[in-house]
Amino acid sequence: MQILKLLAMISFFSALLCGYTTTVNNNINIEISPALKVKQGETVIISIESDIPLKNPVYFFKGKKYKIYKKDKNSYKALLGISAIEKAGVHYLLIRDNASKLEKQFNLTVAKSNFPIQNIRISGKKSSLTVDNKELGLIANAKKAISKKAYWNDIPFDSPTKGCLVSKYGLLRYHNGKPTGNYHKGIDIKAPSGQIVNTMAKGTVVLAEKFRLHGNTVVIDHGQGLVSLYIHMKKIHVKQGDVVTANQKIGEVGTTGFSTGPHLHFGLYINGTPINPIQYWLKEILPCK
Numbered sequence: 001m002q003i004l005k006l007l008a009m010i011s012f013f014s015a016l017l018c019g020y021t022t023t024v025n026n027n028i029n030i031e032i033s034p035a036l037k038v039k040q041g042e043t044v045i046i047s048i049e050s051d052i053p054l055k056n057p058v059y060f061f062k063g064k065k066y067k068i069y070k071k072d073k074n075s076y077k078a079l080l081g082i083s084a085i086e087k088a089g090v091h092y093l094l095i096r097d098n099a100s101k102l103e104k105q106f107n108l109t110v111a112k113s114n115f116p117i118q119n120i121r122i123s124g125k126k127s128s129l130t131v132d133n134k135e136l137g138l139i140a141n142a143k144k145a146i147s148k149k150a151y152w153n154d155i156p157f158d159s160p161t162k163g164c165l166v167s168k169y170g171l172l173r174y175h176n177g178k179p180t181g182n183y184h185k186g187i188d189i190k191a192p193s194g195q196i197v198n199t200m201a202k203g204t205v206v207l208a209e210k211f212r213l214h215g216n217t218v219v220i221d222h223g224q225g226l227v228s229l230y231i232h233m234k235k236i237h238v239k240q241g242d243v244v245t246a247n248q249k250i251g252e253v254g255t256t257g258f259s260t261g262p263h264l265h266f267g268l269y270i271n272g273t274p275i276n277p278i279q280y281w282l283k284e285i286l287p288c289k
């Protein structure tokens with residue numbers, strides 16, 4: 001009886017640690033981590049271990065198809081980013097391959113994160129902050145960069161710069177009490193002007209440019225859909241096309257563009273979806289006092 005109890009406890013804790021696992025056709029193990037229930041802004045990791053080779057495995061989420069990458073012989077991995085404004089409720093996650101060896105649907109529940117709301121009162125007059133479509137287009141394109149190889153493995157990564165957390169991911173922006181659909185897509189790290197900004201992990205610089213609103217901006221493609229963004233920097237020390245290593249100096253903290261004081265806005269994207277960099281990806285950053 002005691003042994004059974006112990007075994008039940010072990011399986012309970014391993015389930016907590018390893019996420020949800022299931023076996024398909026007796027020879028394909030799928031793990032959905034951290035669980036089949038996640039919160040807005042979180043990262044879902046799909047891992048597959050198979051006895052047989054799979055052909056171009058993919059997953060479908062909200063009508064879009066994403067590649068599942070080969071990690072090793074018969075082992076595969078993919079990331080799924082849940083945005084801060086993803087609809088709470090059950091979403092279908094379908095995993096399958098091209099050789100009809102695998103087809104499995106999961107019910108992925110997204111729970112509300114209850115991000116704080118920032119309401120801005122706007123009068124009839126036009127704000128001085130006008131959208132720059134060219135700038136937005138270039139950044140949006142860079143965020144979607146997907147190279148096949150993953151340049152990262154050991155997580156969590158070091159924070160890109162030393163400092164405290166002055167603004168969290170997910171802050172919902174309202175105008176006159178109404179949601180704008182806009183939210184804080186990264187974190188703001190308060191730090192002195194001129195302090196070194198490092199890359200989070202190895203990757204390729206896909207954008208390094210001075211912009212009017214975002215200021216000095218660097219976007220790095222870390223492979224397999226993971227992209228990091230660094231904005232409002234004082235200086236940029238890399239150029240487009242550079243291959244950078246983890247913790248390499250890429251710029252300096254600043255307040256260029258539409259910014260009210262020296263800080264680094266750091267964003268992390270999975271297949272173009274902004275996710276919470278604090279959860280899962282970065283070592284702890286303490287909030288500013």
Ligand SMILES: [Zn+2]
Pocket residue numbers: 167184186187188265266
């Ligand atoms: Zn920010």
